Amino acid sequence: MNTTATTTASISRPVPGPRGKFLLGSLPDFMRGALDASYKGFLEYGDVVQYHLGPRTIYIVSHPDIARTILIEKSRSFPRNDSKDDLGPITGQGLVSNDSYESWLTQRRMMQPMFHKQRLTTMGKRMEESAQRLLARWDTYPADHTLDVSKEMVAVTLDIINQTMFSTNVLDKVDKIGPAAGIAMRYLEHHIRSPFKTPLSWPTARNTQFKQARATLDDIIYGIIRQRRQSDAQHDDLLDLLINARDEETGEGMNDTQLRDEVITVFGAGHETTAHTMTWAWYVLSQHPEILQHLQNEIDHVLEGRTPTIADLPRLPYVHQVFNEVMRLYPAAPIMGMRKVTDQTTLNTYQLQSGALITVNIYNIHRHPKFWDNPETFDPDRFSPERSKGRHPLAYMPFGAGPRKCIGSNMALMEGPLLLAMIAQRYNLELVPGQRVEGEVAITYRPRYGMNMILKPRNAI
Numbered sequence: 001m002n003t004t005a006t007t008t009a010s011i012s013r014p015v016p017g018p019r020g021k022f023l024l025g026s027l028p029d030f031m032r033g034a035l036d037a038s039y040k041g042f043l044e045y046g047d048v049v050q051y052h053l054g055p056r057t058i059y060i061v062s063h064p065d066i067a068r069t070i071l072i073e074k075s076r077s078f079p080r081n082d083s084k085d086d087l088g089p090i091t092g093q094g095l096v097s098n099d100s101y102e103s104w105l106t107q108r109r110m111m112q113p114m115f116h117k118q119r120l121t122t123m124g125k126r127m128e129e130s131a132q133r134l135l136a137r138w139d140t141y142p143a144d145h146t147l148d149v150s151k152e153m154v155a156v157t158l159d160i161i162n163q164t165m166f167s168t169n170v171l172d173k174v175d176k177i178g179p180a181a182g183i184a185m186r187y188l189e190h191h192i193r194s195p196f197k198t199p200l201s202w203p204t205a206r207n208t209q210f211k212q213a214r215a216t217l218d219d220i221i222y223g224i225i226r227q228r229r230q231s232d233a234q235h236d237d238l239l240d241l242l243i244n245a246r247d248e249e250t251g252e253g254m255n256d257t258q259l260r261d262e263v264i265t266v267f268g269a270g271h272e273t274t275a276h277t278m279t280w281a282w283y284v285l286s287q288h289p290e291i292l293q294h295l296q297n298e299i300d301h302v303l304e305g306r307t308p309t310i311a312d313l314p315r316l317p318y319v320h321q322v323f324n325e326v327m328r329l330y331p332a333a334p335i336m337g338m339r340k341v342t343d344q345t346t347l348n349t350y351q352l353q354s355g356a357l358i359t360v361n362i363y364n365i366h367r368h369p370k371f372w373d374n375p376e377t378f379d380p381d382r383f384s385p386e387r388s389k390g391r392h393p394l395a396y397m398p399f400g401a402g403p404r405k406c407i408g409s410n411m412a413l414m415e416g417p418l419l420l421a422m423i424a425q426r427y428n429l430e431l432v433p434g435q436r437v438e439g440e441v442a443i444t445y446r447p448r449y450g451m452n453m454i455l456k457p458r459n460a461i
């Protein structure tokens with residue numbers, strides 16, 4: 001396996017990869033499961049693999065040096081793919097899918113202050129209150145109550161994103177939002193992978209279902225915007241910032257469609273990712289009781305029975321290690337958004353074809369044997385200060401890298417450990433016997449069959 005990377009090379013060679021089936025290439029494998037197909041390809045062909053997906057050529061990168069070239073050093077030569085072929089059908093020109101560098105940069109600069117660590121700390125109380133609401137509901141259940149933890153984590157993270165960014169309560173709409181978001185994400189996953197795209201105007205079952213799901217989400221988002229436009233109160237949140245933003249040249253504010261695109265982006269990107277990470281955390285902890293015990297010992301020792309708050313997080317290093325290790329094994333965005341190869345380029349001795357697509361596979365990088373011992377083993381001690389020393393900075397990159405790195409990383413790094421600490425202090429979660437556990441990528445990496453678990457209050461154990 002090639003493990004060094006330079007951008008200029010004396011010898012360049014075509015990128016290796018499977019030929020796949022006549023005309024279709026590797027498309028059937030990718031449609032069955034992009035993550036499995038590209039992990040297999042990484043093990044067989046190495047750090048950069050070329051795939052033919054029908055008429056399209058795509059490269060998948062699984063080495064941190066090459067990821068650095070694409071995402072940081074030469075990010076302008078590898079721009080995001082057109083939004084209409086990406087998340088655009090749901091997020092429009094919102095931050096995550098905006099493919100115009102200049103307008104993306106303006107949006108990013110405007111929204112960035114909302115996501116600074118200090119600013120988020122002031123929102124800590126709202127995160128704590130959302131977690132308290134979840135625990136108060138769980139407390140009403142009888143002993144050994146079974147619930148789908150995946151839905152529960154969606155509910156609590158949705159509550160958090162709405163309370164912190166939009167100062168709204170959408171908990172009564174969770175039963176509508178969860179399924180609609182799931183349908184939309186599965187549609188997008190299919191749409192992005194498939195080279196043969198059916199126009200959205202065609203009345204196919206998939207299109208109709210997607211449009212219904214999008215209309216459900218739009219109804220909720222436009223409702224939030226309408227309510228805010230009619231209110232005189234200051235909320236000091238992301239929605240206020242977006243509504244008050246003015247174009248420097250024209251002095252105009254955002255129209256409702258622009259606002260909707262930004263709101264739905266943060267609404268979606270800001271809860272699904274953390275929700276699925278948390279669900280995987282409860283699953284993997286249920287399979288490693290000794291690690292759960294270590295985590296609870298730290299919480300009990302530091303908190304002495306008091307409920308954890310954001311201010312306690314710096315004194316809970318093992319909680320952070322567990323959260324980091326969960327994001328290594330189950331990165332919420334395992335395959336990054338597609339970038340375009342704009343020129344015939346040589347990348348680490350590989351020749352890339354202009355017009356092809358290229359992406360970075362975070363899941364593979366997090367399992368790269370050159371950077372991780374026993375990569376499949378769940379071992380939070382990898383993230384102890386001693387063992388983290390000297391690690392390649394991009395061998396671990398759950399939030400991506402470069403200018404388009406996740407804007408919500410600081411928030412996720414507060415919210416995830418807070419939820420871990422607050423819930424693990426009070427409950428053990430046991431996997432229901434017979435529960436099928438299988439990952440599915442629908443933009444985010446989620447458990448395909450939900451996660452039914454039994455609630456065991458710790459004081460009753």
Ligand code: HEM
Nearest residue numbers: 096269270273274332333336337399400404406407408412
């Ligand atoms: C465990 C939690 C999370 C993970 C693992 C995660 C991961 C990522 C990754 C890998 C990207 C880069 C995608 C690419 O370049 O192709 C990204 C972008 C983004 N994330 Fe997150 N994310 C998380 C939580 C959040 C939260 C809490 C928010 C908002 C509150 C958020 C909002 C965004 C946005 C808006 C972008 C697009 C940034 C841009 O293009 O400028 N994410 N995220």
